[in-house]
Amino acid sequence: MNRWQQAFRLSKFELIHSKKSILFLLFLLAPYSFFLTMSIGSYLEEHFMLYDIFFLLTFGVAAIWAKPKEYQYQKLSDNMWAQPFTVFxxxxxxxxxxxxxxxxxxxxxxxxxFHLAVLVIMYSFAPELRQTLPPLEFIAFSLIWLSFGICYGSVYPASDSGDKVTNVKMAFYAVVLLGSFSLILFAVPYLSSYGLVGLTIVLASKWPIVSSLISVIAAGASVEFWMRYMKKHMNKLDYFQ
Amino acid sequence: MELPIKLSRDSRVPIYHQIEGQIKALIVSGKLPAGSPLPSIRALSKDLEISVITTRRAYQDLEYGGFIKTTQGKGTFVAEVEVKKMEKLAVSSVSEAIEKGVETALRHNYSVDEIRSVFEEVLARLKDNDRGGSE
Amino acid sequence: MKLCTQIERVEKTVDDFTVGPIDLDIELGTITSLIGNNGAGKSTLIKMMMNLVKPDNGLLLHFGTNIKTSEHWKQDVAYQPQSVLGCDLLTGNHLRDLMAPWYKNWDQEMFMNLVRIFEIDLNKRFGKMSKGMQQKLNIVLALSKNTKLLILDEPTANMDIPSKQKLMNILVGWMERDERAIVIATHQVDDIKKLADYIVIMNEGKVLGKYEKEELVYRYKRYWFEDGLEIEKIPGEIDRLNDRLLISNNVDQTDTFLKKNEIKIMQSEVLEVEEIITYMLMGR
Incomplete structure (x- = not known):
């Protein structure tokens, strides 16, 4: 059996209890896609930051919220956070x-x-988006955001193996994360006169092939990087729990 | 408990020696005839609350003495013991037991005559009991 | 004796508490029990033996393999932690299905047999089981892995008395099957008395010593005297409860001294294992 198959078989022990969570995620899908679809028209006319923030949230953190609490990354002791099943x-x-x-x-x-569904719903129900991006370019746009979801999202599974976290460290990470997101959200419109989402629309329509390629490569590299990081990390970390 | 062995932890006789002696006595008295299975070293250690190291030592001695034999995969069994050897052992274990009793008496400052009279008394009583039991 | 595990100069410091340096060998065919007060470092040592906690210094080998550089030894080591994380939603059946394929010697027949003996409901979720039932399931899983080494961290703390008795016999039977070893951290006197061949005593992160059980028992003795003792200190003396009752941890020295000074002993006896451990942990 190859390693991905073995890994998939192992995943099933957690996924059998995730049906409800995935259903819940589909339920969440409705308001998310409703907002993103309904406001894309006005966003295309004049970008506003709330839309960008919402897009980042959707592709960054939304999926993780739905996990059953037993399988969430959590505090195991005074300064140890991890996903308990991984520790087991x-x-x-x-x-x-x-x-x-x-x-x-x-x-x-x-x-x-979840990400794919959001994109498909937006494209199906927002004629403004269809007018701006023909199918091929929309695929490039989708790849950019799916890739963002993979690049950023890889941090979640990678951190399942656990971290020695102090409050100071946690606060530091929060500041860095919020800081870099804010920087991007402000810097993009300042430098390009587009919003963040708007910029990716431009990239997708001007250079669909190049942007698709870069996105796919970035996603692959990111997964590879975080998997290696996680393995090394597990070799070093102390599991007292 | 598979074997009626009673250890005296306060005795000066080492534990493995006590086990050896008592198993010999069980064999000599016919309570454990040739071919009867003995508990495994681990099981006896648990029953007697001692380490396998001690039990193994007793079993090894018994095996060297030809009282027991171990068959790989089957366990440990009482061996055929020559009648002569049995008789000799019976005598020595009786004298050992009496020796112990005399030692206790001496420790309590009994005189030789006193010991003799206690011995006669015990003998008479046990004989009586024996007769009472069989009638 | 064939060695199962070698621990050489293993050391771990967390915050301001240091466990070690520890030197310890575990022989195949023996049961070693780890004894010590709470916080003595037993669990940390066990977790280092599982490579869950990584030592700062020293070397740890199972069956001659350095556990840091390979993962293969895990096949031959089953471990029952004090508390199991992350499995609350899984049933006994799930846990079996999850674990069994990874152990080449998994014994399904033994598993079903033990499940019957302990009356475990395999369809119940782990998180819904009582603490005692969880421990029963854990030990059954650990035993069925059929490994050469079994490491148990307080396996019976929450079990009922009949189950503890059953387990004792099961462990005895388990040891018979092959050249194997058990390391058990426990506070249960019965486990120590009935199962242990070697006793390893830990205190404040250090191993005070590894003793064969009988060796330990014969070190200590309690004496009652006919007359009150007038002597200040007797060689080997570690405790005096009144002037007629004395406890020694060096029987030879004490006996020689008593004989030389013609002190009459009314009676003497060996100590119970738990008394000896208590004295040892007090540093006497």
Missing amino acids: LNQLPIPREIVVRSRFIIYFIYSLP
Whole structure:
């Protein structure tokens, strides 16, 4: 059996309890896509930051919220945060490689269909978007955002293996994250006269092939990087729990 | 408990020696005839609350003495013991037991005559009991 | 004796608490019980033996393999932690299906047999089971992995008395099957008395010693005297409860001294294992 298959089989033990969560995610899909579809027209006329923020939230964090609480990344002791099931698997003779892959499979089973659905709904119900982006260019646009979902989202499975987190460290990460998002949200309109989403629309329609290629490569590289990081990290981290 | 072995932890006789002696006594008295299975080292250790190291030592001694034999995969069994050897052992274990009793008496500052009279008394009583039991 | 596990100069510091340096060998065919007060470092040592906590220094080998550089040894080591994380939604059947394929010697027959003995409902979610039932399921899973080494961290703390008795016999039977070893951290006197061959005593992160059980028992003795003791300190003395009752941890020295000074002993006896452990942990 190859490693991805073994990893998938392992993922099933968590996914069997995730049906409800995935259903809940579909339920969340309605208001998200409603907002993103209804306001795309006015956004295309004049960009506004709330739309960009919402887009980032949808492709960045929305998918993780739906997980059952037993399988969430959580505080295990004073300064240890981890996903408990991953910690448990670490005690068994399952190669790390396979544990790591299963974490990524689980996350992408949550996030990818959700992201894809948002994009498809937007394109089906917003004529303004169809006018701006013909199908091929829309595919490039989708790839850019799916890739963003993968690049940014890889942090979640990678962190399942656990971190020694102090409050100071946690606060530091929060500041860095919020800071960099704000920077992008402000810098893009300042430098280009587009909003963030608007800029990706421009990229997709001007250079559909190049932007698609870069997106796919970036996604692959990011997954590869975080999987390696996670394996190394598990080799170093102390599991007292 | 598979074997009626009673250890005295306060005795000066080492534990493995006590086990050895008592299993010999069970064999000599006919309570454990040739071919009867003995508990495994681990099981006896658990029952007697001692380490397998001690039990193994007792079993090894018994095996060297030809009282028991171990068959790989089947377990440990009482061996055929020559009648002569049995008789000799019976004598020595009786004298050992009496020796112990005499030692206790001496520790309590009994005189030789006192010990003798206690011995006669016990003998008479046990004989009586024996007769009472069989009638 | 064949070695199962070698621990050499293993050390771990967390905040201001250091466990080690620890030197310890585990032999195949033996049961070693780890004893010590709460916080003595037993669980940390066990977790280092599972490579869950990584030592700062030293070397840890299972069956001759350095556990840091390989993952293969995990096949031959089953581990029952004090508390299991992340499995609350899984049933006994799920856990079996999850674990069994990863152990080449998994014994399904033993598993079903033990499930019957402990009356475990395999369709119940782990999180819905009582603590005792969780421990039963965990030990059944651990035993069925059929490994050479079994590491148990307080496996029976929440079990009922009949189950503890059953488990004792099961562990005895388990040890018979092959050349195997068990390491068990426990506070249960019965486990120590009935199962342990070696006792490893830990205190404040250090191993005070590894003793064969009988060796330990014969070190200590309690003496009652006919007359009150007038001597200040007797060689080997570690405790005096009144002037007629003395406890020694060096029987030879004490006996020689008593004989030389013609002190009459009314009676003497060995100590119970738990008394000995208590004295040892007090540093006597």
